[in-house]
Amino acid sequence: MADTQWPRFMVFERDQPDHPWKHNGSVHAPDLEMALLNARDVFSRRPEQAGMFVVPMAAILTQTREQLAENPLVVKKLQEGQASSASSSLPYMIFAKTFEQGPCEYVAEISAESPEAALAVAIATTAVKNPLWWWAFAASTVLASDAADAESMFAPARKKSYKSSNEYPVVTMMRQIRAKGKLED
Amino acid sequence: MYGADVEQVAIELNEDPQKLADFEARIARGEKIEPGDWMPAEYRRQLIRMISQHAHSEVVGMLPEGAWITRAPNLRRKLILLAKVQDEAGHGQYLYHAAETLGATREEMLDALLTGKAKYSSIFNYPTLNWTDIGTIGWLVDGAAILNQTMLARCSYGPYSRAMVRICMEENFHKKQGQEMVIRYSQGSARQRQMIQDAITRWWWPTLMMFGPHDADSPNSGVLIRWGIKTRTNDELRQDFINQLVPDLQACGIQLPDPDLRYDEQSGNWQIGEIDWDEFWRVIKGDGPMNAERMAARRKAHDDGLWVREALSAYAEKHSPLN
Numbered sequence: 001m002a003d004t005q006w007p008r009f010m011v012f013e014r015d016q017p018d019h020p021w022k023h024n025g026s027v028h029a030p031d032l033e034m035a036l037l038n039a040r041d042v043f044s045r046r047p048e049q050a051g052m053f054v055v056p057m058a059a060i061l062t063q064t065r066e067q068l069a070e071n072p073l074v075v076k077k078l079q080e081g082q083a084s085s086a087s088s089s090l091p092y093m094i095f096a097k098t099f100e101q102g103p104c105e106y107v108a109e110i111s112a113e114s115p116e117a118a119l120a121v122a123i124a125t126t127a128v129k130n131p132l133w134w135w136a137f138a139a140s141t142v143l144a145s146d147a148a149d150a151e152s153m154f155a156p157a158r159k160k161s162y163k164s165s166n167e168y169p170v171v172t173m174m175r176q177i178r179a180k181g182k183l184e185d
Numbered sequence: 186m187y188g189a190d191v192e193q194v195a196i197e198l199n200e201d202p203q204k205l206a207d208f209e210a211r212i213a214r215g216e217k218i219e220p221g222d223w224m225p226a227e228y229r230r231q232l233i234r235m236i237s238q239h240a241h242s243e244v245v246g247m248l249p250e251g252a253w254i255t256r257a258p259n260l261r262r263k264l265i266l267l268a269k270v271q272d273e274a275g276h277g278q279y280l281y282h283a284a285e286t287l288g289a290t291r292e293e294m295l296d297a298l299l300t301g302k303a304k305y306s307s308i309f310n311y312p313t314l315n316w317t318d319i320g321t322i323g324w325l326v327d328g329a330a331i332l333n334q335t336m337l338a339r340c341s342y343g344p345y346s347r348a349m350v351r352i353c354m355e356e357n358f359h360k361k362q363g364q365e366m367v368i369r370y371s372q373g374s375a376r377q378r379q380m381i382q383d384a385i386t387r388w389w390w391p392t393l394m395m396f397g398p399h400d401a402d403s404p405n406s407g408v409l410i411r412w413g414i415k416t417r418t419n420d421e422l423r424q425d426f427i428n429q430l431v432p433d434l435q436a437c438g439i440q441l442p443d444p445d446l447r448y449d450e451q452s453g454n455w456q457i458g459e460i461d462w463d464e465f466w467r468v469i470k471g472d473g474p475m476n477a478e479r480m481a482a483r484r485k486a487h488d489d490g491l492w493v494r495e496a497l498s499a500y501a502e503k504h505s506p507l508n
Contacts, residue, residue: 004498005291026282028291030501042278045271046355064221100217100343132219132343162261163268168361173368178436183372 008057009035010135012095012106015048017147022103023095023135026057032143040145040153046163049154053144055137061115064133091139092118096131109139200225212413217343220286228412231405232342233287235414237294240280242306244298247273248482249313249475250322258316265362266319272359276352283344299484307465308395310473314387317370317377321384323363325392328430331356332422333396341413364433371437378438385434386442393457394465396423424454431455 009032011024024043029035035054044052089111097104107128112118115136122134145153161167176184198205204223211218218224247270254270257263281291297303308326313319331353338349370381397403397419409415432455434441445458467473 004494005295006494006498008285008291025279026285027278030497031504034497034501042275045268045275062221064219066222097219101347133221160264160268162265162362163272163355163358165357165361167358168365170361170364170368173365174433174436177368177372183368 006030009039009054010057010060011035011039011043011052011054013043013049013052015050017050017150019050021051021053021095021106023097023105024052024103027054029054032056036143036145044154044157047154047158049157050150051145051147052153053142055142059137059141061119061136062133063119065130068134089113092136093139093142094118094122094126095135096122096128097133098128098131100132104133104135198225198227209412212341216341217346218341219343225412227408228342228414229287231409231412231414232345233284233289235409236280236284236287236345237289237297238304240277240284240294241298241303242309243273243277243280245305245309245479245483248479249309249311250319252313253316253319256316257319262319262366269323269359269362272355276355279348279352283342283348286344287342295487299480299487301471301480304469306395307468307473308391309479310468310476311387311391312475315380315384317366317380317384318388320363320366320370320381321388323359323361324367325363325385325388325430326395327356327359327363329392329395329426331360332426336415336417336422339413339416345414367434367439368437371439382439385439389442390460390464391468393423393427393460394468396420396426398462398465427455427457428453 006028008026008028010026012021013024014021024039027035027038027042029038032054035056036052039052039054043049090113091109091111092115093109094107095104096107107126108122110118110121112121115138119134119136122128122136157163173183176182205225208218208224208228218228250266250273251270254263254266257266281294284294285291294303298305313322334349334353334356338346338353340346340349367381367385370377373381400406400418400420403419406415406418410418431441431446443458445456447456448454449456468476471477
């Protein structure tokens with residue numbers, strides 16, 4: 001059997017229960033459950049986190065600013081979506097990266113027939129204008145951490161103060177050595 | 186290192202001149218290039234090469250320090266070292282992710298590492314011989330890495346730049362815990378002072394080599410600087426590092442193993458003797474003190490993990506909603 005590193009899953013987090021979800025990175029895993037566990041190991045080493053979810057890469061529709069400018073596929077899909085009935089619609093989560101240094105952040109949950117149609121609605125109706133890129137994926141493809149597990153998943157990182165560079169007073173120590181030729185203890 | 190650059194490449198650009206001009210104008214305006222945007226094939230290739238090499242360095246970098254986790258002298262030092270090694274694993278993951286946004290697959294990258302096709306920082310091919318090597322790696326090796334990575338945080342490719350911002354923040358803890366250790370040992374007992382002197386003597390030159398060849402011998406620098414992947418040269422970064430470290434190490438009473446080291450009043454720079462480039466190229470080409478051992482350890486970890494990957498795959502298949 002050829003060795004595999006499995007598919008990729010995108011990882012999202014929020015730092016407070018009432019804060020918006022933000023994209024954090026990706027992990028590889030055989031399934032959603034392992035993806036969430038791997039995400040915890042890779043991304044919860046530093047505070048503050050209050051929740052996390054994973055979604056298969058393959059389930060995400062991406063449209064970059066450049067792609068939308070060159071190929072307004074989404075607008076076309078919107079027209080198609082409006083023409084058909086809304087009976088088979090599903091909730092889709094919409095994310096956007098609006099500026100370079102900021103995260104790719106939650107925008108809205110929109111019910112639609114396809115990720116393209118959901119994205120078209122988001123482009124037409126939300127306050128987000130011309131972001132660097134959009135992501136849309138069905139809410140059903142997500143596995144989120146249980147609120148009841150938040151303490152065991154995220155609290156330990158808060159107690160590890162030795163992971164902060166402020167814990168090491170090296171500037172003061174160097175000053176003592178230069179002034180007195182030794183450390184004050 | 187940690188993103189340093191040692192491979193010879195020939196640059197050939199067969200790109201649409203208009204697209205190339207637009208791309209270079211974006212970089213000139215300080216815009217970040219994002220996944221999915223048009224980019225020259227050579228830009229993509231150089232980035233995949235650098236980022237995956239950087240990721241491999243983080244992963245292999247766990248080995249020299251990991252060797253001391255069981256031998257840490259007290260619980261506090263053990264906790265710090267565990268957290269640091271765990272951070273390096275995480276940094277490897279952030280970087281593989283950044284390379285994947287360019288279309289590289291995890292399988293290809295791991296295969297390149299395990300078959301010895303890919304490079305990683307030469308610094309990890311040196312052994313950690315006494316406990317104070319751990320502090321020395323933190324202050325010197327992570328300190329050098331931070332300088333390089335602070336530059337790369339301004340890189341024109343968005344995902345690499347953002348991975349660097351995050352990594353630098355965490356690496357500051359690595360550097361400072363190392364510096365604190367070196368300072369304490371340098372002010373400690375005669376035995377401790379002798380240990381830290383021994384560690385710095387062994388790590389000084391290999392750390393200076395981490396910045397890569399002199400600018401004149403660095404074949405990638407031109408294209409990397411033209412496209413905003415790098416914004417400073419190997420020699421500039423190396424000089425900054427030397428200027429930062431020499432006065433502090435000397436204040437700690439530590440001797441540097443360089444009889445030619447002197448302060449140049451005119452330039453305000455500490456000037457070093459010549460680096461042993463034969464040693465540098467020997468280590469890069471696989472003949473350093475620990476190359477074989479590091480690769481053997483990586484391959485063993487990969488092979489030993491096979492049953493876990495198989496078990497997880499089998500579990501996932503059994504529980505798949507498709508079955």
